[in-house]
Amino acid sequence: MYRLDTAIAPWSDSTLPLLARGYAWLPDLMRATNGGPVRTRLLGRPTVALRGQDAIDFFYDEQNVRRASALPGPVLDTLFGRGAVHTLDGAAHRVRKAMFLAILKDGAGVAALADHVTRSWSEAVDDWRDGRRVVLFDAAALILARSVCAWAGIQLSDEAVRRMAVDCQAMVDGFAAPGPRHLRARRARARQEDVLAGLIRTVHEGEELTADNGTAFETVAWHRDVDGALIDPQTAAVELLNIIRPTIAIAWFVAFAAHALHRWPNHRELLRNDDERRYARAFAHEVRRFYPFAPFVGGLAATELAWRGEVIAENTLVLLDLYGHNHDPELWKDPYRFDPQRFTAHEPSADELIPQGGGDPGRGHRCPGEDITVAVLAALVQQLAGLDYAVPAQDLSIPLSRIPTRPRSGFVFTVVSPAQGENH
Numbered sequence: 001m002y003r004l005d006t007a008i009a010p011w012s013d014s015t016l017p018l019l020a021r022g023y024a025w026l027p028d029l030m031r032a033t034n035g036g037p038v039r040t041r042l043l044g045r046p047t048v049a050l051r052g053q054d055a056i057d058f059f060y061d062e063q064n065v066r067r068a069s070a071l072p073g074p075v076l077d078t079l080f081g082r083g084a085v086h087t088l089d090g091a092a093h094r095v096r097k098a099m100f101l102a103i104l105k106d107g108a109g110v111a112a113l114a115d116h117v118t119r120s121w122s123e124a125v126d127d128w129r130d131g132r133r134v135v136l137f138d139a140a141a142l143i144l145a146r147s148v149c150a151w152a153g154i155q156l157s158d159e160a161v162r163r164m165a166v167d168c169q170a171m172v173d174g175f176a177a178p179g180p181r182h183l184r185a186r187r188a189r190a191r192q193e194d195v196l197a198g199l200i201r202t203v204h205e206g207e208e209l210t211a212d213n214g215t216a217f218e219t220v221a222w223h224r225d226v227d228g229a230l231i232d233p234q235t236a237a238v239e240l241l242n243i244i245r246p247t248i249a250i251a252w253f254v255a256f257a258a259h260a261l262h263r264w265p266n267h268r269e270l271l272r273n274d275d276e277r278r279y280a281r282a283f284a285h286e287v288r289r290f291y292p293f294a295p296f297v298g299g300l301a302a303t304e305l306a307w308r309g310e311v312i313a314e315n316t317l318v319l320l321d322l323y324g325h326n327h328d329p330e331l332w333k334d335p336y337r338f339d340p341q342r343f344t345a346h347e348p349s350a351d352e353l354i355p356q357g358g359g360d361p362g363r364g365h366r367c368p369g370e371d372i373t374v375a376v377l378a379a380l381v382q383q384l385a386g387l388d389y390a391v392p393a394q395d396l397s398i399p400l401s402r403i404p405t406r407p408r409s410g411f412v413f414t415v416v417s418p419a420q421g422e423n424h
Contacts, residue, residue, distance in 0.1 A: 078185035079171055079172065081189065081239075114372075116148075121379075134415070135410040171188050176404070197237035279344060282340040289327075389413040394412050
């Protein structure tokens with residue numbers, strides 16, 4: 001067998017090419033190796049990148065790849081938080097993950113959050129009718145922040161919710177970036193962890209503030225980990241942010257959805273007449289497939305492994321190519337054509353579409369909030385399609401060199417009455 005770790009030249013570190021090329025970095029390497037595996041180094045660590053249906057099963061098998069200690073400190077200090085569920089494996093991970101799944105049980109929690117978002121959107125539209133220029137990316141983040149805090153039972157002032165929206169945008173925007181973006185992300189996470197930990201301490205100490213029965217806030221505040229101990233306020237704050245932050249991050253997909261409706265306006269009428277929201281869900285799935293979000297996910301080889309006849313040494317960094325998977329011509333017909341019809345006849349299977357990772361959310365590390373993303377995005381896509389607005393000249397390019405990326409302008413529009421003209 002060929003050893004993937006020892007065959008890497010010391011000059012082949014890909015950290016700088018990754019920073020320079022962004023989403024294109026790994027798919028380009030995959031093409032050079034006819035679909036992988038790709039051998040390289042990141043930050044000096046031997047790395048192997050995989051793609052394909054069989055790679056998903058391989059990657060999410062905890063006997064093969066572990067996540068504990070796999071996430072670098074800068075990512076923990078910005079995106080996920082120290083002690084988060086993403087850093088756990090085995091029984092500890094399953095017990096903590098069950099907490100998130102309980103919050104979303106039977107889909108009722110997801111539907112309730114989507115209803116909150118729809119109401120908040122309608123209230124915002126009433127304000128926008130004064131003719132102001134709206135930056136959709138920022139406006140959607142605030143709508144999502146208000147909605148998720150209300151839904152979760154988190155009692156914050158309006159100004160604190162606005163700060164939450166801005167900080168969660170910063171956490172996502174700066175997790176993979178050096179320099180000022182990363183520093184802003186660190187400060188944003190520290191600030192919001194302090195706010196939420198304070199609320200948790202107030203509840204634990206039995207003071208006047210109480211958590212509503214059955215809310216996400218209450219579920220997290222009184223969760224007990226695998227050792228039976230009550231989760232501490234700091235870790236509880238981390239996990240509350242891991243509900244709030246991904247919900248606010250749907251703003252990236254909302255901006256992409258507006259970009260798609262602007263480029264291909266024929267979808268607007270289909271969405272407006274979609275009483276059961278089936279086409280809206282298909283549209284949401286295609287937005288998540290077509291547009292760039294997470295480039296890849298990573299873990300460490302739990303032991304010496306064999307992959308397609310080649311050896312991966314223990315502790316090698318293993319990457320699963322997400323963006324490349326969702327644009328692989330072996331898996332998708334015309335992968336660079338935006339076509340929601342791919343998903344009108346069926347919901348994508350667990351490992352067919354993996355913009356936020358693959359695997360079983362109940363047993364593995366797949367994001368438990370993926371159902372929230374689809375439901376909320378579908379609701380907002382339909383609201384957006386039903387809104388009459390004008391789109392001024394702006395820079396709508398989407399730079400693949402930037403992680404995470406979005407339309408440069410954030411998608412600016414002005415609400416108009418139907419008599420004033422049509423969206424163009």
